[in-house]
Amino acid sequence: MTNKExxxxxxxxxxxxxxxxxxxxxxxxxxxxxxxxxxxxxxxAELAVAYAQMPEQYRGLRPAGDSKWSAIQKALIHxxxxxxxxxxxxxxxxxxxxxxxxQEMEIWDQWRLRFKLAAENSGxxxxxxxxxxxxxxxxxxxxxxxxxxxxxxxVAFQGGAGIFELVVSDRGIGVLAxxxxxxxxxxxxxxxxxxxxxxxxxxxxxxxxxxxxxxxGQLYRALASVDxxxxxxxxxxxxxxxxxxxxxxxxxxxxxxxxLPGLTISVTCRTRPMGG
Numbered sequence: 001m002t003n004k005e006x007x008x009x010x011x012x013x014x015x016x017x018x019x020x021x022x023x024x025x026x027x028x029x030x031x032x033x034x035x036x037x038x039x040x041x042x043x044x045a046e047l048a049v050a051y052a053q054m055p056e057q058y059r060g061l062r063p064a065g066d067s068k069w070s071a072i073q074k075a076l077i078h079x080x081x082x083x084x085x086x087x088x089x090x091x092x093x094x095x096x097x098x099x100x101x102x103q104e105m106e107i108w109d110q111w112r113l114r115f116k117l118a119a120e121n122s123g124x125x126x127x128x129x130x131x132x133x134x135x136x137x138x139x140x141x142x143x144x145x146x147x148x149x150x151x152x153x154x155v156a157f158q159g160g161a162g163i164f165e166l167v168v169s170d171r172g173i174g175v176l177a178x179x180x181x182x183x184x185x186x187x188x189x190x191x192x193x194x195x196x197x198x199x200x201x202x203x204x205x206x207x208x209x210x211x212x213x214x215x216x217g218q219l220y221r222a223l224a225s226v227d228x229x230x231x232x233x234x235x236x237x238x239x240x241x242x243x244x245x246x247x248x249x250x251x252x253x254x255x256x257x258x259x260l261p262g263l264t265i266s267v268t269c270r271t272r273p274m275g276g
Contacts, residue, residue, distance in 0.1 A: 044069055223267075230267050
C-alpha cells in the first residue's frame with residue numbers, strides 16, 4: 001500500500017467509481033479513502049455491500065465518524081438495531097434480528113412505527129407514511145424469500161425536512177440467480193434483463209401466478225403522491241427510475257456497472273408543494 005489518499009463526497013457515482021477500482025484491484029493502493037460528505041443513505045448501503053465483499057480493497061476506508069456507516073456496520077456485524085427511540089430520524093434494522101417469537105415481532109413492529117413516524121415528521125401525509133411502511137414490509141419480506149442470505153439483509157430509513165429515504169439491502173444471490181431458479185426466467189442473459197423483469201408487478205422466482213412479487217408495485221403506488229427516485233442495484237447493472245408520481249411519467253434508466261452482490265433498493269421521496 002502506498003501513502004496515496006483519496007477524498008470524496010459519497011454518492012452513487014462515487015461508490016460506482018470506487019467499485020470499478022476495487023474490481024480492478026486498484027483501490028488498496030490508497031492508504032486512506034476519506035469520506036468528506038455523505039448525506040444520502042443509499043450510497044452508504046451499497047458501499048457496505050462492496051466493503052463486505054472486498055474488505056482488503058476497501059481497507060483504507062475512513063468514514064470520518066459518520067453515524068450512518070457506524071450504524072450499518074453495527075447492524076451487519078453485531079445485529080444491533082438503531083432508530084428505535086421515539087421520533088428517531090434515522091434507523092437500521094438488521095434482518096438477522098427479525099424472528100418469529102413474540103418478543104422479536106414486537107421489536108420489529110415498534111421499529112416499523114418509528115419508520116412511519118419519521119416519514120410523517122419529514123412532512124409527508126399519514127396516508128403516504130402508511131403506504132410506504134406497507135411497501136417497506138413487502139420489500140423486506142423479499143429478502144428471506146429470494147436472497148438465500150437473510151443474515152446479510154437490512155432495512156434502513158432516514159428522514160429530513162421534506163425528504164425521506166428507505167433502503168432495503170442484502171448480499172444474497174442477486175436478482176438474476178433468483179429468477180433463474182424458475183424455468184420461466186432461465187432465458188435471462190444478464191442482471192439488466194433480470195431487473196427489468198423484477199420491477200414489474202407480480203414477477204418473482206415463484207412464477208407469474210404465485211401471488212408473490214407485488215412489493216415493487218406497492219412501492220410505486222405509495223410513491224404516486226410524491227416525487228421520488230428509486231434505484232435497484234444487483235449484479236452488474238443498476239436500474240433507476242425518477243419522477244415517480246401520479247402526474248408524471250416513470251423514466252427508467254438501465255446502466256451496466258461493476259459486479260455488486262445481492263440486491264440493494266434505494267428510495268428517495270420528496271414532498272411536493274401544494275399545487276405542484
